[in-house]
Amino acid sequence: xxxxxxxxxxxxxxTQSLEVIAANQDQFCVTALAAYHxxxxxxxxxxxFNPKIAVLVxxxxxxxxxxxxxxxxxxLTGEEGxxxxxxxxxxxxxxxxxxxxxxxxxxxxxxxxxxHIALANKETLVAAGELVTQLAQDNHVKILPVDSEHSxxxxxxxxxxxxxxxxILLTASGGPFHGLKREELEHxxxxxxxxHPNWSMGKKITVDSSTLANKGLEVIExxxxxxxxxxxxxxxxxxxxIVHSMVEFVDGSVMAQLGKPDMRxxxxxxxxxxxxxxxxxxxxxxxxxxxxxxxxxDMVNFPILPLxxxxxNTGGTLPCVFNAANEEAVYAFxxxxxxxxxxxxxxxxxxxxxxxxxxPDLNDICSADLWSRVQAQEILKAIx
Numbered sequence: 001x002x003x004x005x006x007x008x009x010x011x012x013x014x015t016q017s018l019e020v021i022a023a024n025q026d027q028f029c030v031t032a033l034a035a036y037h038x039x040x041x042x043x044x045x046x047x048x049f050n051p052k053i054a055v056l057v058x059x060x061x062x063x064x065x066x067x068x069x070x071x072x073x074x075x076l077t078g079e080e081g082x083x084x085x086x087x088x089x090x091x092x093x094x095x096x097x098x099x100x101x102x103x104x105x106x107x108x109x110x111x112x113x114x115x116h117i118a119l120a121n122k123e124t125l126v127a128a129g130e131l132v133t134q135l136a137q138d139n140h141v142k143i144l145p146v147d148s149e150h151s152x153x154x155x156x157x158x159x160x161x162x163x164x165x166x167x168i169l170l171t172a173s174g175g176p177f178h179g180l181k182r183e184e185l186e187h188x189x190x191x192x193x194x195x196h197p198n199w200s201m202g203k204k205i206t207v208d209s210s211t212l213a214n215k216g217l218e219v220i221e222x223x224x225x226x227x228x229x230x231x232x233x234x235x236x237x238x239x240x241x242i243v244h245s246m247v248e249f250v251d252g253s254v255m256a257q258l259g260k261p262d263m264r265x266x267x268x269x270x271x272x273x274x275x276x277x278x279x280x281x282x283x284x285x286x287x288x289x290x291x292x293x294x295x296x297x298d299m300v301n302f303p304i305l306p307l308x309x310x311x312x313n314t315g316g317t318l319p320c321v322f323n324a325a326n327e328e329a330v331y332a333f334x335x336x337x338x339x340x341x342x343x344x345x346x347x348x349x350x351x352x353x354x355x356x357x358x359x360p361d362l363n364d365i366c367s368a369d370l371w372s373r374v375q376a377q378e379i380l381k382a383i384x
Contacts, residue, residue: 004028004029008034059078170235174237230309240291324368
Protein backbone atom coordinates (compact mmCIF):
# COMPACT_ATOMS: atom_id res chain seq x y z
CA UNK A 1 0.00 0.00 0.00
CA UNK A 2 1.50 3.29 -1.14
CA UNK A 3 0.61 6.37 0.91
CA UNK A 4 0.13 9.54 -1.13
CA UNK A 5 0.07 13.26 -0.39
CA UNK A 6 -1.50 15.39 -3.11
CA UNK A 7 -0.54 19.06 -3.11
CA UNK A 8 -3.08 20.84 -5.28
CA UNK A 9 -5.84 18.27 -4.84
CA UNK A 10 -8.71 20.48 -6.06
CA UNK A 11 -7.09 21.42 -9.37
CA UNK A 12 -7.31 19.57 -12.67
CA UNK A 13 -4.34 17.26 -12.04
CA UNK A 14 -5.24 16.79 -8.39
CA THR A 15 -8.82 15.70 -9.08
CA GLN A 16 -7.71 13.33 -11.84
CA SER A 17 -5.05 11.90 -9.52
CA LEU A 18 -7.75 11.14 -6.99
CA GLU A 19 -9.74 9.40 -9.72
CA VAL A 20 -6.73 7.16 -10.33
CA ILE A 21 -6.36 6.44 -6.62
CA ALA A 22 -10.09 5.75 -6.23
CA ALA A 23 -9.84 3.17 -9.02
CA ASN A 24 -6.90 1.46 -7.29
CA GLN A 25 -7.76 1.54 -3.60
CA ASP A 26 -6.02 -1.76 -2.99
CA GLN A 27 -2.75 -0.09 -4.01
CA PHE A 28 -3.00 3.47 -2.69
CA CYS A 29 -4.25 5.42 0.28
CA VAL A 30 -4.42 9.19 0.67
CA THR A 31 -2.65 10.51 3.76
CA ALA A 32 -2.61 14.24 3.01
CA LEU A 33 -4.54 16.62 0.76
CA ALA A 34 -3.71 20.27 0.19
CA ALA A 35 -5.46 23.01 -1.76
CA TYR A 36 -5.41 26.78 -1.89
CA HIS A 37 -8.96 27.98 -1.18
CA UNK A 38 -11.56 25.54 -2.56
CA UNK A 39 -12.95 24.41 0.79
CA UNK A 40 -16.15 22.98 -0.72
CA UNK A 41 -14.38 20.49 -3.00
CA UNK A 42 -11.70 19.70 -0.43
CA UNK A 43 -14.41 18.80 2.09
CA UNK A 44 -15.89 16.31 -0.38
CA UNK A 45 -12.43 14.83 -0.96
CA UNK A 46 -11.89 14.52 2.80
CA UNK A 47 -15.22 12.72 3.19
CA UNK A 48 -14.34 10.19 0.50
CA PHE A 49 -10.62 9.57 1.17
CA ASN A 50 -10.41 10.28 4.92
CA PRO A 51 -6.83 11.61 4.94
CA LYS A 52 -4.95 12.15 8.19
CA ILE A 53 -4.44 15.85 7.38
CA ALA A 54 -5.89 18.36 4.93
CA VAL A 55 -4.58 21.82 4.20
CA LEU A 56 -6.12 25.01 2.88
CA VAL A 57 -3.42 27.59 2.32
CA UNK A 58 -5.96 30.41 2.49
CA UNK A 59 -6.80 30.97 6.16
CA UNK A 60 -10.35 32.20 5.51
CA UNK A 61 -11.11 29.04 3.56
CA UNK A 62 -9.55 26.91 6.32
CA UNK A 63 -11.68 28.69 8.93
CA UNK A 64 -14.84 28.05 6.90
CA UNK A 65 -14.04 24.35 6.63
CA UNK A 66 -13.09 24.05 10.30
CA UNK A 67 -16.45 25.50 11.35
CA UNK A 68 -18.34 22.94 9.23
CA UNK A 69 -16.21 19.84 9.63
CA UNK A 70 -16.35 17.46 12.63
CA UNK A 71 -14.51 14.36 11.37
CA UNK A 72 -11.11 12.87 12.24
CA UNK A 73 -9.01 14.65 9.58
CA UNK A 74 -6.82 17.40 11.02
CA UNK A 75 -7.33 20.71 9.16
CA LEU A 76 -4.22 22.87 8.74
CA THR A 77 -3.59 26.18 7.04
CA GLY A 78 -0.89 28.38 5.52
CA GLU A 79 2.52 27.52 4.12
CA GLU A 80 3.31 25.69 7.36
CA GLY A 81 0.41 23.33 6.76
CA UNK A 82 1.53 22.79 3.18
CA UNK A 83 5.02 21.85 4.34
CA UNK A 84 3.60 19.49 6.96
CA UNK A 85 1.59 17.70 4.28
CA UNK A 86 4.74 17.37 2.16
CA UNK A 87 6.80 15.75 4.92
CA UNK A 88 4.16 13.73 6.80
CA UNK A 89 5.81 10.64 8.30
CA UNK A 90 3.29 8.22 6.76
CA UNK A 91 3.66 9.53 3.22
CA UNK A 92 5.72 7.61 0.62
CA UNK A 93 5.06 9.74 -2.45
CA UNK A 94 4.16 13.41 -2.83
CA UNK A 95 2.25 14.30 -5.98
CA UNK A 96 2.84 18.00 -6.40
CA UNK A 97 0.37 19.71 -8.72
CA UNK A 98 0.34 23.18 -7.20
CA UNK A 99 0.26 25.99 -9.75
CA UNK A 100 3.43 27.99 -10.29
CA UNK A 101 6.38 28.90 -8.06
CA UNK A 102 4.34 27.97 -4.97
CA UNK A 103 5.27 24.35 -5.57
CA UNK A 104 9.01 24.84 -5.04
CA UNK A 105 9.40 24.96 -1.25
CA UNK A 106 7.08 22.04 -0.41
CA UNK A 107 8.73 19.94 -3.12
CA UNK A 108 12.18 20.68 -1.68
CA UNK A 109 10.90 19.85 1.81
CA UNK A 110 9.47 16.55 0.60
CA UNK A 111 12.75 15.61 -1.08
CA UNK A 112 14.72 16.43 2.08
CA UNK A 113 12.33 14.15 3.98
CA UNK A 114 13.05 11.32 1.55
CA UNK A 115 9.67 11.32 -0.20
CA HIS A 116 9.52 10.29 -3.84
CA ILE A 117 8.05 12.98 -6.09
CA ALA A 118 5.38 12.62 -8.76
CA LEU A 119 5.97 15.98 -10.41
CA ALA A 120 3.16 17.87 -12.12
CA ASN A 121 4.49 21.28 -11.07
CA LYS A 122 6.96 22.04 -13.86
CA GLU A 123 7.79 25.46 -12.39
CA THR A 124 9.76 23.73 -9.62
CA LEU A 125 12.37 22.52 -12.10
CA VAL A 126 12.16 25.67 -14.21
CA ALA A 127 12.99 27.93 -11.28
CA ALA A 128 15.45 25.70 -9.44
CA GLY A 129 16.31 22.71 -11.61
CA GLU A 130 19.88 22.31 -10.48
CA LEU A 131 19.02 22.62 -6.78
CA VAL A 132 16.10 20.20 -7.01
CA THR A 133 17.85 17.49 -9.03
CA GLN A 134 20.98 17.61 -6.88
CA LEU A 135 18.95 17.40 -3.69
CA ALA A 136 17.00 14.44 -5.08
CA GLN A 137 20.26 12.69 -5.96
CA ASP A 138 21.71 13.35 -2.51
CA ASN A 139 18.59 11.95 -0.81
CA HIS A 140 18.12 9.00 -3.21
CA VAL A 141 14.70 10.30 -4.20
CA LYS A 142 13.01 9.54 -7.52
CA ILE A 143 11.41 12.40 -9.45
CA LEU A 144 8.79 10.83 -11.71
CA PRO A 145 7.22 13.09 -14.35
CA VAL A 146 3.45 13.50 -14.53
CA ASP A 147 3.27 15.85 -17.54
CA SER A 148 2.18 13.79 -20.53
CA GLU A 149 5.17 14.89 -22.61
CA HIS A 150 7.77 14.12 -19.97
CA SER A 151 6.07 10.88 -19.04
CA UNK A 152 6.28 9.91 -22.72
CA UNK A 153 10.01 10.65 -22.84
CA UNK A 154 10.54 8.81 -19.55
CA UNK A 155 8.75 5.76 -20.95
CA UNK A 156 10.72 5.87 -24.21
CA UNK A 157 13.97 5.83 -22.20
CA UNK A 158 13.20 2.71 -20.19
CA UNK A 159 16.05 0.26 -20.80
CA UNK A 160 17.98 2.83 -22.85
CA UNK A 161 21.19 4.72 -22.10
CA UNK A 162 20.67 8.45 -21.88
CA UNK A 163 24.13 8.84 -23.41
CA UNK A 164 22.64 7.48 -26.63
CA UNK A 165 20.02 10.24 -26.95
CA UNK A 166 20.40 12.30 -30.10
CA UNK A 167 17.28 14.47 -29.72
CA ILE A 168 14.30 14.81 -27.45
CA LEU A 169 11.24 15.78 -29.48
CA LEU A 170 8.65 17.51 -27.31
CA THR A 171 5.29 17.55 -29.03
CA ALA A 172 2.92 20.51 -28.75
CA SER A 173 -0.69 20.65 -29.86
CA GLY A 174 -0.15 24.23 -30.99
CA GLY A 175 -3.09 25.30 -28.85
CA PRO A 176 -6.27 26.97 -30.11
CA PHE A 177 -4.42 29.53 -32.25
CA HIS A 178 -2.15 27.29 -34.27
CA GLY A 179 -1.59 28.85 -37.69
CA LEU A 180 -2.80 32.35 -36.76
CA LYS A 181 -0.71 35.44 -37.55
CA ARG A 182 0.08 38.38 -35.28
CA GLU A 183 -2.69 40.58 -36.66
CA GLU A 184 -5.22 37.82 -35.92
CA LEU A 185 -3.86 37.39 -32.38
CA GLU A 186 -4.42 41.09 -31.64
CA HIS A 187 -8.08 40.44 -30.88
CA UNK A 188 -7.84 37.17 -28.92
CA UNK A 189 -10.12 37.03 -25.86
CA UNK A 190 -9.88 35.13 -22.58
CA UNK A 191 -12.69 32.85 -23.75
CA UNK A 192 -10.80 32.10 -26.97
CA UNK A 193 -7.72 31.07 -24.96
CA UNK A 194 -9.61 28.73 -22.69
CA UNK A 195 -11.02 26.65 -25.56
CA HIS A 196 -8.15 24.18 -25.90
CA PRO A 197 -8.78 21.73 -28.76
CA ASN A 198 -7.57 18.56 -27.01
CA TRP A 199 -6.95 18.91 -23.27
CA SER A 200 -9.06 19.92 -20.27
CA MET A 201 -6.78 21.89 -17.93
CA GLY A 202 -6.74 24.77 -15.47
CA LYS A 203 -7.02 28.35 -16.74
CA LYS A 204 -3.38 29.34 -16.28
CA ILE A 205 -1.89 26.32 -18.06
CA THR A 206 -4.49 26.63 -20.84
CA VAL A 207 -3.41 30.21 -21.54
CA ASP A 208 0.23 29.06 -21.39
CA SER A 209 -0.57 26.38 -23.95
CA SER A 210 -2.04 28.96 -26.30
CA THR A 211 1.07 31.21 -26.12
CA LEU A 212 3.50 28.24 -26.21
CA ALA A 213 4.87 29.45 -22.85
CA ASN A 214 3.87 26.06 -21.45
CA LYS A 215 6.05 24.35 -24.03
CA GLY A 216 8.89 26.67 -23.09
CA LEU A 217 8.51 25.67 -19.45
CA GLU A 218 8.49 22.02 -20.53
CA VAL A 219 11.71 22.49 -22.49
CA ILE A 220 13.47 23.73 -19.36
CA GLU A 221 11.90 20.94 -17.29
CA UNK A 222 13.11 18.34 -19.80
CA UNK A 223 16.66 19.64 -19.59
CA UNK A 224 16.74 18.82 -15.85
CA UNK A 225 14.67 15.66 -15.87
CA UNK A 226 16.72 13.97 -18.57
CA UNK A 227 20.09 15.73 -18.20
CA UNK A 228 20.39 16.80 -21.83
CA UNK A 229 21.55 20.15 -23.25
CA UNK A 230 19.07 22.50 -24.88
CA UNK A 231 20.71 21.84 -28.24
CA UNK A 232 19.22 18.33 -28.06
CA UNK A 233 15.66 19.42 -27.23
CA UNK A 234 13.29 20.32 -30.06
CA UNK A 235 9.63 21.28 -30.10
CA UNK A 236 7.39 19.74 -32.75
CA UNK A 237 3.79 20.84 -33.29
CA UNK A 238 1.46 17.85 -33.44
CA UNK A 239 -2.18 19.05 -33.45
CA UNK A 240 -3.74 15.64 -32.84
CA UNK A 241 -2.05 15.17 -29.41
CA ILE A 242 -1.75 11.43 -30.00
CA VAL A 243 2.05 11.22 -29.99
CA HIS A 244 2.90 12.63 -26.58
CA SER A 245 6.63 12.99 -27.28
CA MET A 246 9.54 11.15 -28.90
CA VAL A 247 13.19 10.32 -28.41
CA GLU A 248 15.61 10.01 -31.31
CA PHE A 249 18.71 7.93 -30.60
CA VAL A 250 22.16 8.23 -32.11
CA ASP A 251 21.49 5.46 -34.65
CA GLY A 252 18.49 7.37 -36.05
CA SER A 253 15.85 5.19 -34.36
CA VAL A 254 12.92 7.12 -32.91
CA MET A 255 10.79 5.87 -30.06
CA ALA A 256 7.42 7.48 -29.42
CA GLN A 257 4.71 7.06 -26.80
CA LEU A 258 1.17 7.29 -28.12
CA GLY A 259 -2.21 7.39 -26.47
CA LYS A 260 -5.46 9.26 -26.08
CA PRO A 261 -5.04 12.74 -24.57
CA ASP A 262 -5.97 11.64 -21.04
CA MET A 263 -3.89 12.87 -18.09
CA ARG A 264 -4.97 9.94 -15.92
CA UNK A 265 -2.60 7.66 -17.85
CA UNK A 266 0.67 9.50 -17.08
CA UNK A 267 -0.56 10.19 -13.54
CA UNK A 268 -1.11 6.49 -12.96
CA UNK A 269 2.25 5.55 -14.48
CA UNK A 270 4.04 7.99 -12.16
CA UNK A 271 2.31 6.43 -9.16
CA UNK A 272 2.74 2.78 -10.19
CA UNK A 273 6.18 2.88 -11.83
CA UNK A 274 7.78 0.50 -12.73
CA UNK A 275 4.50 -1.44 -12.87
CA UNK A 276 1.62 -0.87 -15.28
CA UNK A 277 -1.92 -1.35 -14.03
CA UNK A 278 -4.88 -2.08 -16.28
CA UNK A 279 -7.34 0.77 -16.85
CA UNK A 280 -10.78 1.25 -18.34
CA UNK A 281 -9.76 4.55 -19.93
CA UNK A 282 -10.43 5.02 -23.67
CA UNK A 283 -7.81 3.37 -25.89
CA UNK A 284 -6.58 4.34 -29.35
CA UNK A 285 -8.33 2.84 -32.36
CA UNK A 286 -5.73 2.95 -35.11
CA UNK A 287 -8.30 2.03 -37.74
CA UNK A 288 -9.98 5.39 -37.25
CA UNK A 289 -6.83 7.56 -37.13
CA UNK A 290 -6.80 9.40 -40.43
CA UNK A 291 -3.52 11.31 -39.99
CA UNK A 292 -0.76 12.24 -37.58
CA UNK A 293 0.89 15.49 -38.66
CA UNK A 294 3.98 17.33 -37.46
CA UNK A 295 5.45 20.76 -38.13
CA UNK A 296 7.90 23.29 -36.73
CA UNK A 297 6.58 25.75 -34.12
CA ASP A 298 5.94 29.33 -35.24
CA MET A 299 8.63 31.22 -33.35
CA VAL A 300 7.72 34.56 -34.99
CA ASN A 301 4.05 34.87 -34.08
CA PHE A 302 4.51 32.96 -30.81
CA PRO A 303 7.75 34.51 -29.53
CA ILE A 304 7.49 33.38 -25.90
CA LEU A 305 8.93 29.97 -26.81
CA PRO A 306 12.23 31.51 -28.02
CA LEU A 307 12.35 33.52 -24.77
CA UNK A 308 12.19 30.24 -22.84
CA UNK A 309 15.13 28.84 -24.81
CA UNK A 310 17.04 32.07 -24.09
CA UNK A 311 16.29 31.76 -20.38
CA UNK A 312 17.33 28.13 -20.31
CA ASN A 313 20.54 28.60 -22.27
CA THR A 314 21.51 31.58 -20.12
CA GLY A 315 20.77 29.71 -16.91
CA GLY A 316 21.26 31.04 -13.40
CA THR A 317 18.22 32.97 -12.18
CA LEU A 318 16.86 33.79 -15.65
CA PRO A 319 14.56 30.74 -15.97
CA CYS A 320 13.03 31.69 -12.62
CA VAL A 321 12.52 35.23 -13.91
CA PHE A 322 10.92 33.92 -17.11
CA ASN A 323 8.47 31.86 -15.08
CA ALA A 324 7.58 34.60 -12.59
CA ALA A 325 7.05 37.24 -15.27
CA ASN A 326 4.86 34.83 -17.22
CA GLU A 327 2.76 34.03 -14.15
CA GLU A 328 2.14 37.70 -13.42
CA ALA A 329 1.34 38.51 -17.03
CA VAL A 330 -1.05 35.58 -17.46
CA TYR A 331 -2.94 36.40 -14.27
CA ALA A 332 -3.25 40.03 -15.42
CA PHE A 333 -4.61 38.81 -18.76
CA UNK A 334 -7.11 36.48 -17.06
CA UNK A 335 -8.33 39.44 -15.00
CA UNK A 336 -8.88 41.46 -18.18
CA UNK A 337 -6.14 43.96 -17.36
CA UNK A 338 -3.97 43.48 -20.46
CA UNK A 339 -4.30 42.16 -24.00
CA UNK A 340 -3.15 38.74 -25.15
CA UNK A 341 -0.02 39.96 -26.96
CA UNK A 342 0.99 42.02 -23.93
CA UNK A 343 1.94 38.78 -22.16
CA UNK A 344 5.04 38.52 -24.34
CA UNK A 345 5.94 42.18 -23.82
CA UNK A 346 5.86 41.80 -20.05
CA UNK A 347 8.05 38.69 -20.05
CA UNK A 348 10.60 40.19 -22.45
CA UNK A 349 10.82 43.45 -20.53
CA UNK A 350 11.36 41.74 -17.18
CA UNK A 351 13.99 39.40 -18.61
CA UNK A 352 15.86 42.28 -20.25
CA UNK A 353 15.92 44.20 -16.96
CA UNK A 354 17.25 41.31 -14.89
CA UNK A 355 20.84 41.01 -13.73
CA UNK A 356 21.42 37.25 -13.79
CA UNK A 357 22.92 35.47 -10.78
CA UNK A 358 24.75 32.32 -11.83
CA UNK A 359 24.79 29.22 -9.60
CA PRO A 360 22.00 30.60 -7.41
CA ASP A 361 21.07 29.19 -4.03
CA LEU A 362 17.48 29.04 -2.76
CA ASN A 363 17.64 32.58 -1.37
CA ASP A 364 18.85 33.88 -4.74
CA ILE A 365 16.01 32.10 -6.51
CA CYS A 366 13.36 33.37 -4.10
CA SER A 367 14.78 36.90 -4.41
CA ALA A 368 14.75 36.68 -8.21
CA ASP A 369 11.14 35.46 -8.14
CA LEU A 370 10.04 38.34 -5.91
CA TRP A 371 12.01 40.91 -7.92
CA SER A 372 10.46 39.65 -11.16
CA ARG A 373 6.93 39.98 -9.83
CA VAL A 374 7.51 43.52 -8.59
CA GLN A 375 9.11 44.44 -11.93
CA ALA A 376 6.25 42.83 -13.85
CA GLN A 377 3.69 44.78 -11.83
CA GLU A 378 5.44 48.05 -12.71
CA ILE A 379 5.35 47.14 -16.39
CA LEU A 380 1.71 46.12 -16.11
CA LYS A 381 0.82 49.52 -14.63
CA ALA A 382 2.41 51.20 -17.64
CA ILE A 383 0.51 48.96 -20.06
CA UNK A 384 -2.84 49.51 -18.35
